[in-house]
Structure formats: structure tokens, C-alpha cells
Amino acid sequence: MTKEQEFTHKSLPCQQCPLRKREVFRDFEGDELEFVGRFKKGDLAVKKGATVLVEGAHNPHLYTVLSGWGFRYKLLEDGRRQIVNYVMPGDLVGLQGSLMGEMKHSVEALSQMSLCVFEKAELFSLYKKFPELAYDITWIASREECMLDDHLLTVGRRTALEKVAYLLVFILDRARQSGLSRNGTLALTQQHVADTLGISLVHTNKTIARLASRNHLKWEDGGCKILNQEALAELAGWTPGSGVKRPFL
Amino acid sequence: MTKEQEFTHKSLPCQQCPLRKREVFRDFEGDELEFVGRFKKGDLAVKKGATVLVEGAHNPHLYTVLSGWGFRYKLLEDGRRQIVNYVMPGDLVGLQGSLMGEMKHSVEALSQMSLCVFEKAELFSLYKKFPELAYDITWIASREECMLDDHLLTVGRRTALEKVAYLLVFILDRARQSGLSRNGTLALTQQHVADTLGISLVHTNKTIARLASRNHLKWEDGGCKILNQEALAELAGWTPGSGVKRPFL
DNA sequence: CGGGGCTTTGATGTTCATCAATGTCTGTGG
DNA sequence: CCACAGACATTGATGAACATCAAAGCCCCG
Known part of the structure; x- marks a missing residue:
């Protein structure tokens, strides 16, 4: 090993x-x-x-x-x-x-x-x-709190379709900001999506299929390719962050 | 007004x-x-x-x-x-x-x-x-983050019965700590419970009724009286906090 | 006495979980 | 090279959990 x-x-x-x-x-x-x-x-x-x-x-x-x-x-x-x-x-x-x-x-x-x-x-x-x-560290902790508040809103009150749309746009936006994904592809499994959104794997799969049939995304070899970020953001009621530079250590 | x-x-x-x-x-x-x-x-x-x-x-x-x-x-x-x-x-x-x-x-x-x-x-x-x-302020922010993580777990992965049990024990414990409730009574509406747990008002009501029929709690004139905190904690998989003194401003 | 906030109840339908099976791909060992 | 197992995705069938709708009851307050 x-x-x-x-x-x-x-x-x-x-x-x-x-x-x-x-x-x-x-x-x-x-x-x-x-x-x-x-x-x-x-x-x-x-x-x-x-x-x-x-x-x-x-x-x-x-x-x-x-x-x-x-x-x-x-x-x-x-x-x-x-x-x-x-x-x-x-x-x-x-x-x-x-x-x-x-x-x-x-x-x-x-x-x-x-x-x-x-x-x-x-x-x-x-x-x-x-x-x-x-002060920066407190700022970072506070930002985390904001994200968690948003996740609670998503998991608690959005529909499955909105949930998946929200999560993928949220992750993609953050990934782009921190330089992780430049081609709109996210390497995670549907099980991760399910466990983030509080829904079952099967239902997640069917919800993703619905989004795929609208050409908003495509699921390919262990990852998700976002084809229409605007449509997903619209569906999810997602709005981009402020664009202010943030601290780190 | x-x-x-x-x-x-x-x-x-x-x-x-x-x-x-x-x-x-x-x-x-x-x-x-x-x-x-x-x-x-x-x-x-x-x-x-x-x-x-x-x-x-x-x-x-x-x-x-x-x-x-x-x-x-x-x-x-x-x-x-x-x-x-x-x-x-x-x-x-x-x-x-x-x-x-x-x-x-x-x-x-x-x-x-x-x-x-x-x-x-x-x-x-x-x-x-x-x-x-x-440092204390960061500590407080961090504690909030912990609570939100717990809420996400509750809203995302617990059943309705577990959710209600969890929430009520959670609130009662905090209320007691901060000196709010000394007789096990919480003055909130079922709508608040529903909106915290991400379930509908009607379903919340029926879930509370189930807990009441087991004599774990009683809902009376705009509030909840907890009769068996241990049973609720058991149901919810809730464990009390560390008991360490915490800072405040 | 009437109205508004809250709770309770029953009926109905949808969403979602669960179960089970199948397909695909990848890596591994014979 | 093939057989095989394991991880992940997909599909259909079934039922439970939950939402929604509607109505009625209770209680407090003006």
C-alpha cells in the first residue's frame, strides 16, 4: 500500500x-x-x-x-x-x-x-x-459561515432540480476563482452530489439526467461538464459574489 | 403603531x-x-x-x-x-x-x-x-460554523422524526445554558420548526403529534414543553457539548 | 362578536427513497 | 489476452415520506 x-x-x-x-x-x-x-x-x-x-x-x-x-x-x-x-x-x-x-x-x-x-x-x-x-482569519471564518447559510437554504428549501443546479454553479464558480477548473469540468461523483444535497443517489441521477436533457450539462467519465452556466444559475436563483479580493494565509 | x-x-x-x-x-x-x-x-x-x-x-x-x-x-x-x-x-x-x-x-x-x-x-x-x-471573536465564529455543520447534517440526512427531536433538544440545551428556559418550555411556533428543518408545516405538525403521543413533549399555547429530553436526544443522536466555558463580548 | 394567528385533521397527489438489476469502464491478476 | 472484480452510472418498479389543498377548531384580542 x-x-x-x-x-x-x-x-x-x-x-x-x-x-x-x-x-x-x-x-x-x-x-x-x-x-x-x-x-x-x-x-x-x-x-x-x-x-x-x-x-x-x-x-x-x-x-x-x-x-x-x-x-x-x-x-x-x-x-x-x-x-x-x-x-x-x-x-x-x-x-x-x-x-x-x-x-x-x-x-x-x-x-x-x-x-x-x-x-x-x-x-x-x-x-x-x-x-x-x-482579522483576515475571522473574515475567512465568516465567509465559511455565509456559504453554510446558503447551503442550508439550498438543502432545506430548494427542489431537487434547483439543488443540483445550485450546487454545480456554486462549485464551478469557486473552482474557477481558485484556479481549479478552466474548462467547466468538475471531477466528482453523483454520490458526492447526493450527499451534499441530502437526496438519494438514484434521484440525483435522474435529476442530473433531466438537466442533461435540457443541454445544461453533460456527465462524462466520472465528472460533470457544465454547458450552460447561465441557465443553471437562473434555475437555482444563484447570483455571483461581490468580486472583492479575499485574504488567505 | x-x-x-x-x-x-x-x-x-x-x-x-x-x-x-x-x-x-x-x-x-x-x-x-x-x-x-x-x-x-x-x-x-x-x-x-x-x-x-x-x-x-x-x-x-x-x-x-x-x-x-x-x-x-x-x-x-x-x-x-x-x-x-x-x-x-x-x-x-x-x-x-x-x-x-x-x-x-x-x-x-x-x-x-x-x-x-x-x-x-x-x-x-x-x-x-x-x-x-x-481570538475570542474567532472562537465564536467557529462555534457558529459548528452549529451550522450540525444543522446541515440534520436537514440533509435525518428523518423528519429525528429532525424535530434534534432541533428541540438543541434549542432547549442552548436556552438552558444561556439562562432562557428554566422549565423546559420553548416559545416558538410550528412554522418556525418547519422552516428550520426544511419540511412543511402540516408534516411538522403530524411529526410533533407522533412525539407527543409518546409523551416526549407537549405542545401548549404557542410553545413546546419538553417532557423527556433523554428520549429525544436518543432519537436524534444528539450528544451534549463539552461544557467548556465560552467567551462572549 | 368578529377576525387573525396558530394548530389540527383528512384527503389527495407528487416527490423522493428504496430495491434490484444491468451496463460500462478500469485496473488487476492469471 | 481474457476473466474478473470493483467503482460508478443508469434504469424500471414499488412504496413510503412528504407536500399540498382545504377546512375546521381554538384562543386571544380588539
Whole structure:
């Protein structure tokens, strides 16, 4: 069996971080950059399908996604799974566990991923020395809250057709922003869609088929190709975000 | 028509804040207390049923609930409503709007409420001067995220019976912690329950009737009386929180 | 006494879950 | 090269869960 996670001692310095070049992200000041550089302890490479973090664990680390993507989820005792959100480049992973001690959800990789590793014990010194960064972290937590509010609205009150449309547009938009998908293709299974939206796999499949018959999308070899994003957005009542640059660590 | 909101210039100084006495909350240090006292600009009294904050607004304030309770919700264009969480004494309200500019949800009072009013323009100076308090705010945001993750699991993957059981135990536990309900009674309508759980009012009613027939609860004059919290918790797969003291502002 | 908010109930139909089977593709070992 | 298993997608049949519609009851308040 091959290793599913591999830690390396800071192979990529923050000065060369590819995220800093991306339009959506707020770039760093000199001394902030230098501090984050020291705050970062290394890189973690994770294989597709591997578990990054597990519910109930007391992990001494905190991460920023550098490349690839995954999802956060929770389980009921009998195995029912709810995907709670997706994590993409620039997203902070494990903050909740850092603050509250124990992870309340798990994270699994949907593709090969790499993550920056931070020491959660040093988080408070960041708060003391760089209030701007502390503010950024709260901003990031707040953005997560917004997304969760939206998901609740979707899962609770939208129809299956609206749900699928919403989810795919939501993911595609985020993926584009963080530089993941440039051809409108998303590599996830219908089971992931079902577990995000709170509907069964079979019903998900039939709902996707309805959207495909309208030529809004096409499902092909383990992924989804969005053909008409506007139509899906219209169906879902989805509106694009503000376009303001956002912080990251 | 009577006024639904009334602002008074700091009628209650933080030194006498009733929340500081409660077991669940972490108490303040001297200079922190003094700073928060200056950060607080006044008190807001809100009538039952009134809107505290409205989606889309740019509110210059940030609040902490002092007494009473309410709920956060979002609407779809056609009027479908999703209640996203409840707010109770000690909870921070409006943080998301403070950080991201525009409120992404509304808040309505379920009872007479009073709130501490803070100036969001001064939030960053709090981050600069009191990193401990900044850390606390992030902690609070993170706790909200946890609750939302749980709600998603409930709305997405639990059955109607489990949903109702979960919600009522969840609310009762929080209410007890923040000193709202001491006799196991919750003053909310079945419409609120329905809009929280993503099910219809009629089905909610019939599900509540099932729980009532098992003597787990009783619905009486516009409220719910929980008779057997353990049975509901068991049904819902609910487990009590850690019991660690939590911060507030 | 009438009206409005909330709850309750029954009837009916749709959405969705569940079950079961089949198809396709991919990788693996003989 | 073929046989095989495993992951994922697809399809049809059936029933349960849930939504919707409609009406009636209760209670408080003006």
C-alpha cells in the first residue's frame, strides 16, 4: 500500500506561493509575508480519496489548501453522510479544530492535494503580532459561515432540480476563482452530489439526467461538464459574489 | 403603531452585565472589561416579532444578545424561508455583515430582546489592542460554523422524526445554558420548526403529534414543553457539548 | 362578536427513497 | 489476452415520506 499522506519540510517558500499571483486573493505586506513564512512548518501532499482530517481527532496542525480540492463532511452512526462544504485553494482547513480542540467534521481529498501546514500552538502569537492577519482569519471564518447559510437554504428549501443546479454553479464558480477548473469540468461523483444535497443517489441521477436533457450539462467519465452556466444559475436563483479580493494565509 | 426598536445610550454598564455571572461564560479581565465597556455604544431593545437586521443592509453596528432570543433566516424570491440558526444571550449578531459589508441574512426576534450595540468601525482597534478578545471573536465564529455543520447534517440526512427531536433538544440545551428556559418550555411556533428543518408545516405538525403521543413533549399555547429530553436526544443522536466555558463580548 | 394567528385533521397527489438489476469502464491478476 | 472484480452510472418498479389543498377548531384580542 502506498502512503496516502506525505509531509515535507517546507519545500515551497511563501515568497513563491502561487496563490499570491491569483486575482481573487489579497496579496501580503512584507513583514506579514515574512511572519507567515515562519508560521508555515511544511507541506503536506495527500492522495486522491485519502482522508486529510478526521472527526474527533485532536490535530496539532492547521492548513491552507495550496492545490487540489476536497470536501468536509459529517457522518451519522448508521453511515448516512452529509457533505457540508468543499475546500479549495486558499481555504483554511482545520481552524474549527484548532480553536475548539476536537475536529467536528472530516475532510477527504477529491483530487491529489497539497496543503501548507501551520502549527496551531502558534496561532495565538499571530493574533498578538499581526492583528491584520487575525482579522483576515475571522473574515475567512465568516465567509465559511455565509456559504453554510446558503447551503442550508439550498438543502432545506430548494427542489431537487434547483439543488443540483445550485450546487454545480456554486462549485464551478469557486473552482474557477481558485484556479481549479478552466474548462467547466468538475471531477466528482453523483454520490458526492447526493450527499451534499441530502437526496438519494438514484434521484440525483435522474435529476442530473433531466438537466442533461435540457443541454445544461453533460456527465462524462466520472465528472460533470457544465454547458450552460447561465441557465443553471437562473434555475437555482444563484447570483455571483461581490468580486472583492479575499485574504488567505 | 408602536416603535419596534428603541436605542438607549448605554443604560447597562458592562461591569453589571448579567451574562458575566453565568456559569457557561468565561469572565473578563480588568482591562478587557474596561475596553469592552468603551466599545459598547448603547443598548437596543427590540419587540417580539420585529426585525433586528435585514438581509442586504449595510449596518454600522454589531451586537451581542443580552436577553431574549431570535432567529437568523434567509428567503428565496418566492417567499420560501429557511431558518438558519437561533440567537441567544451571549451570541454575537451581525459579525458577518461587519466583515463582509452586506448582511447575507435577516434576524427576527422571537421574544422581547435587548442587545448591546457595538460600532463595527472600532472592531479593528479591538483586534489591535486585545488579541485575546480577537481570538475570542474567532472562537465564536467557529462555534457558529459548528452549529451550522450540525444543522446541515440534520436537514440533509435525518428523518423528519429525528429532525424535530434534534432541533428541540438543541434549542432547549442552548436556552438552558444561556439562562432562557428554566422549565423546559420553548416559545416558538410550528412554522418556525418547519422552516428550520426544511419540511412543511402540516408534516411538522403530524411529526410533533407522533412525539407527543409518546409523551416526549407537549405542545401548549404557542410553545413546546419538553417532557423527556433523554428520549429525544436518543432519537436524534444528539450528544451534549463539552461544557467548556465560552467567551462572549 | 368578529377576525387573525396558530394548530389540527383528512384527503389527495407528487416527490423522493428504496430495491434490484444491468451496463460500462478500469485496473488487476492469471 | 481474457476473466474478473470493483467503482460508478443508469434504469424500471414499488412504496413510503412528504407536500399540498382545504377546512375546521381554538384562543386571544380588539
